[in-house]
Amino acid sequence: MDELIDIVTKTGEPTGQAVKKSVIHSEGHYHNTAHLWLYTSSGNILLAQRSYKKAICPGMWDVSVAGHVDAGETIETAALRETQEELGLTLTEQELHKIGVFNCFQSYDTGIVDNEFHHTYIAELKTNISELTPQAEEVEALQLVSFETFKSLLANSEHNDYFVPSNRAYYEEVLIHISKQLDTN
Numbered sequence: 001m002d003e004l005i006d007i008v009t010k011t012g013e014p015t016g017q018a019v020k021k022s023v024i025h026s027e028g029h030y031h032n033t034a035h036l037w038l039y040t041s042s043g044n045i046l047l048a049q050r051s052y053k054k055a056i057c058p059g060m061w062d063v064s065v066a067g068h069v070d071a072g073e074t075i076e077t078a079a080l081r082e083t084q085e086e087l088g089l090t091l092t093e094q095e096l097h098k099i100g101v102f103n104c105f106q107s108y109d110t111g112i113v114d115n116e117f118h119h120t121y122i123a124e125l126k127t128n129i130s131e132l133t134p135q136a137e138e139v140e141a142l143q144l145v146s147f148e149t150f151k152s153l154l155a156n157s158e159h160n161d162y163f164v165p166s167n168r169a170y171y172e173e174v175l176i177h178i179s180k181q182l183d184t185n
Helices: 021-027 075-087 147-155 165-184
Strands: 004-008 014-020 030-039 044-050 065-068 097-107 113-124 139-146
Touching: 004 021, 004 030, 014 021, 021 113, 030 075, 030 165, 044 147, 065 075, 075 113, 075 139, 097 165, 113 165, 139 147, 147 165
Parallel strands: 030 113
Antiparallel strands: 004 014, 030 044, 030 065, 044 139, 097 113
């Protein structure tokens, strides 16, 4: 589906314009995405393997849930919608804890120019992973990994084809926020 996406400025301000997702990526317009990292109270993090059908980084392990913010949609609504679509999991806005906005400006060999602002949230996963229903077009597989495993995989991400190597600083920042959240619970 080629949904409409709001264009924002290079500083993330709304422009009042919206174009199709394909145009956003072919012309490199700045736009918003919603990311949600799910973690368990025992300190595991839910990773989603990107579908092998994806144009960008197919088969790589990444954020639990991610998606574009549709035109006119709030970022929180997008995060909740994407969570329902990609995992079959219903959360409330009160369960989302925003940890920041991360710039991701990259170009790919496929011709995609991705100028995204990742509005990033964390939330506790209170559902058993076996009860989640991954959306086939988006998610190849799911797994829970410990902090130690995550850190080890991340330390070798330039060589192990596991995580998207260019996202290392982002992943490290997410780990810090999840760790802080677990410490306060």
